Amino acid sequence: xxxxxxxxxxxxxxxxxxxxxxxxxxxxxxxxxxxxxxxxxxxxxxxxxxxxxxxxxxxxxxxxxxxxxxxxxxxxxxxxxxxxxxxxxxx
Amino acid sequence: xxxxxxxxxxxxxxxxxxxxxxxxxxxxxxxxxxxxxxxxxxxxxxxxxxxxxxxxxxxxxxxxxxxxxxxxxxxxxxxxxxxxxxxxxxxxxxxxxxxxxxxxxxxxxxxxxxxxxxxxxxxxxxxxxxxx
Numbered sequence: 001x002x003x004x005x006x007x008x009x010x011x012x013x014x015x016x017x018x019x020x021x022x023x024x025x026x027x028x029x030x031x032x033x034x035x036x037x038x039x040x041x042x043x044x045x046x047x048x049x050x051x052x053x054x055x056x057x058x059x060x061x062x063x064x065x066x067x068x069x070x071x072x073x074x075x076x077x078x079x080x081x082x083x084x085x086x087x088x089x090x091x
Numbered sequence: 092x093x094x095x096x097x098x099x100x101x102x103x104x105x106x107x108x109x110x111x112x113x114x115x116x117x118x119x120x121x122x123x124x125x126x127x128x129x130x131x132x133x134x135x136x137x138x139x140x141x142x143x144x145x146x147x148x149x150x151x152x153x154x155x156x157x158x159x160x161x162x163x164x165x166x167x168x169x170x171x172x173x174x175x176x177x178x179x180x181x182x183x184x185x186x187x188x189x190x191x192x193x194x195x196x197x198x199x200x201x202x203x204x205x206x207x208x209x210x211x212x213x214x215x216x217x218x219x220x221x222x223x
Binding site: 032035040041042043055056057060064067070071072073074075076077079080081082083084 | 095101102103105106107114115116117118119120122133135136139172173174188189190191192193194
């Protein structure tokens with residue numbers, strides 16, 4: 001990391017691997033910025049948590065302060081994905 | 092040909108996608124679902140991207156697990172998944188239950204452009220763009 005990048009990122013949340021994000025914010029929605037994507041996959045190795053909360057909208061609202069700096073804001077759930085008991089759509 | 096992995100122990104087949112709008116892009120998590128004709132995205136994400144229901148092309152109503160949900164059809168600037176991207180892509184914007192951990196459904200409006208193989212036990216999807 002060069003000095004300019006260090007200064008730019010000094011006021012940002014720390015860069016964390018996904019496993020650590022899940023550990024710190026269990027069963028929450030998170031908004032991620034500065035996502036480090038792994039080439040040719042849809043996976044990422046690390047990101048900064050710009051917002052988090054139990055409701056889907058919570059992290060997006062919190063992450064708005066970063067919108068001028070990051071065009072890309074990821075929105076993910078740290079808990080287990082669960083299918084609704086009645087299915088997603090009623091017949 | 093593209094191969095993506097998913098967790099075969101999950102209740103749903105989870106894939107990543109990306110929606111673009113006036114305020115940038117939002118990588119998110121969708122459930123791959125061959126039942127719905129459209130790709131569904133929850134309104135929180137669409138609103139955050141800077142779209143408005145006033146831009147909707149049609150008002151809709153869906154019977155879901157949480158009741159009869161109003162929604163609308165919206166043409167987003169770009170939509171991408173599996174490394175493939177489409178401009179002016181129409182999505183169905185409506186709510187989904189909060190606690191299931193997804194931002195929507197990757198439906199046939201996207202999938203019908205591809206040939207794909209879902210290897211559920213292996214947790215792999217093999218997908219290639221249809222040439223015709």
